Amino acid sequence: MVTLDPAAGKEFMGYVVGANPLGQMLFSPLVGWWGNKMGSIRLPLLSSLAMFTLASAAYSMLEIFNTYRKYWMLIARFFVGVSSANIAVCRSYLSAATTLQERTGAVSMVSLAQVLGFVVGPGLQTLVTPLGDQGVSIAVWMPTINMYTAAGWINVLLGAINFILFLPAIFKERRIAAREAMLKQGVEREEDTWEQTEPDYLSTWTLINAFFIIVFNFVLLETLATSLTMDQFAWSKEEALYYMGLVMSAGAVIACATFLAIGPLCKR
Numbered sequence: 001m002v003t004l005d006p007a008a009g010k011e012f013m014g015y016v017v018g019a020n021p022l023g024q025m026l027f028s029p030l031v032g033w034w035g036n037k038m039g040s041i042r043l044p045l046l047s048s049l050a051m052f053t054l055a056s057a058a059y060s061m062l063e064i065f066n067t068y069r070k071y072w073m074l075i076a077r078f079f080v081g082v083s084s085a086n087i088a089v090c091r092s093y094l095s096a097a098t099t100l101q102e103r104t105g106a107v108s109m110v111s112l113a114q115v116l117g118f119v120v121g122p123g124l125q126t127l128v129t130p131l132g133d134q135g136v137s138i139a140v141w142m143p144t145i146n147m148y149t150a151a152g153w154i155n156v157l158l159g160a161i162n163f164i165l166f167l168p169a170i171f172k173e174r175r176i177a178a179r180e181a182m183l184k185q186g187v188e189r190e191e192d193t194w195e196q197t198e199p200d201y202l203s204t205w206t207l208i209n210a211f212f213i214i215v216f217n218f219v220l221l222e223t224l225a226t227s228l229t230m231d232q233f234a235w236s237k238e239e240a241l242y243y244m245g246l247v248m249s250a251g252a253v254i255a256c257a258t259f260l261a262i263g264p265l266c267k268r
Contacts, residue, residue, distance in 0.1 A: 020080055024084045024085050029088075040173060044089050053159030058072065060153050061143045108262040116256060226244050
């Protein structure tokens with residue numbers, strides 16, 4: 001950000017860091033409500049993936065703006081956070097598309113996939129660090145790809161691939177959990193199964209608070225660790241990105257092992 005706008009200080013950097021989780025926090029309930037209202041996750045997912053792709057592209061092309069670059073970065077980060085609100089409907093659909101016996105293992109695998117992203121992400125950031133501030137020019141009409149924008153362009157590619165995978169010709173929705181509940185309770189309508197089920201609000205809010213604490217600590221470490229290590233260890237930008245990429249990848253590998261163990265442990 002300092003490269004794009006030297007006048008932007010650490011205070012504004014805090015706003016940029018907070019924009020992503022703020023967008024996710026505000027829109028996760030709305031996206032979840034939208035998915036429940038429609039009875040389908042396809043449109044919420046396609047909309048959020050399109051937003052993610054466009055916001056990532058905007059982040060990667062900030063240098064084309066002559067003025068207010070830091071504000072464009074703030075907006076791009078906010079919409080990336082909004083797009084990540086789709087994790088709510090993804091987890092909800094996973095619970096609806098699995099049987100009771102499959103559910104724990106399936107949820108742990110999705111969490112594992114998310115953590116694998118945390119492994120690959122910092123690793124890719126480490127790999128593109130040699131591009132440096134100047135980067136390389138692929139084409140005259142394209143912005144320069146450097147160590148800051150390369151990860152954004154990778155997000156654009158992955159967002160486009162995921163958008164294609166959720167198109168109707170490829171992705172088919174299945175509501176297995178509701179059918180399983182209907183068979184067990186001997187009812188003919190899905191609504192009747194939920195009327196006979198009393199939610200455990202205490203356990204639900206306990207899990208929500210626990211997840212909040214975990215994500216809060218992770219986001220704090222992920223977003224501020226680079227700036228913190230630059231101040232504490234006098235590292236250059238390249239060194240901070242390289243070493244924090246290694247540290248975050250190592251932590252994510254440990255988390256992967258933990259998620260892989262959840263399924264077997266829950267069977268005991």
